[in-house]
Amino acid sequence: MKKIFGAKKKEPPPSIQDATDRINKRGESVDDKIKRLDVELAKYKEQIKKTRPGPAQEAVKARAMRVLKQKRMYEGQRDMLYNQTFNLDQVSFATEGIKDAQQTMSAMKSANKELKGMMKTVRIEDIDSMQDEMMDLMDVSNEIQESLGRSYNIPDDIDEDDLMGELDALEEDMGTEADAVPSYLQPDKESDLEPELNLPTAPIGQANAVPNQQNPQAEDEFGLPAVPRASLRG
Numbered sequence: 001m002k003k004i005f006g007a008k009k010k011e012p013p014p015s016i017q018d019a020t021d022r023i024n025k026r027g028e029s030v031d032d033k034i035k036r037l038d039v040e041l042a043k044y045k046e047q048i049k050k051t052r053p054g055p056a057q058e059a060v061k062a063r064a065m066r067v068l069k070q071k072r073m074y075e076g077q078r079d080m081l082y083n084q085t086f087n088l089d090q091v092s093f094a095t096e097g098i099k100d101a102q103q104t105m106s107a108m109k110s111a112n113k114e115l116k117g118m119m120k121t122v123r124i125e126d127i128d129s130m131q132d133e134m135m136d137l138m139d140v141s142n143e144i145q146e147s148l149g150r151s152y153n154i155p156d157d158i159d160e161d162d163l164m165g166e167l168d169a170l171e172e173d174m175g176t177e178a179d180a181v182p183s184y185l186q187p188d189k190e191s192d193l194e195p196e197l198n199l200p201t202a203p204i205g206q207a208n209a210v211p212n213q214q215n216p217q218a219e220d221e222f223g224l225p226a227v228p229r230a231s232l233r234g
Helices: 016-050 055-120 124-148 160-179 229-233
Strands: none
Touching: 016 055
């Protein structure tokens, strides 16, 4: 029979999110009903205040009592739906945590496998051998640099006494040169120009003086005869 008519396909079970959405919609519907009942109870409350005690007031109270029972029933349903939603949230949180753990484990296994494969290509012996070769190459490089940096024709048999004697001689030479007067500053005793260079000194207090009858030989600040002011005016 199944081959003729075909087997009925089973629908997949609802997910936690589908169940949560459905319960939330029911909860919203119940909340709307409770709000409408609250409005109706508020009206009955005003009628009870305005109505005198008697049959009329008792009838209003009876209707209010019936609405209050409906409200309590809906509130119980709402609390039950809230509890179901809370339980579904806990299950969803646990499910997501397990999924995260599975992904973490899968990633760690993949990384572990890759790390093992990489470790197979790296050997401690090869690293040590490479380090030894690098040290040998550095030693050879240093020997080459020292060989290329050698100086030529420099005596190596200088002792400490020779060094101190050389330093003392240099110190005496430097002291003699510091006390000596350069030759170009020393006077030439045989020169005929020396008498001409011995110029008379300028009289003190007569600089910029103007010649007059009492002082006909007045000199300027350079020691030369001063020019009369009258001649300067033309």
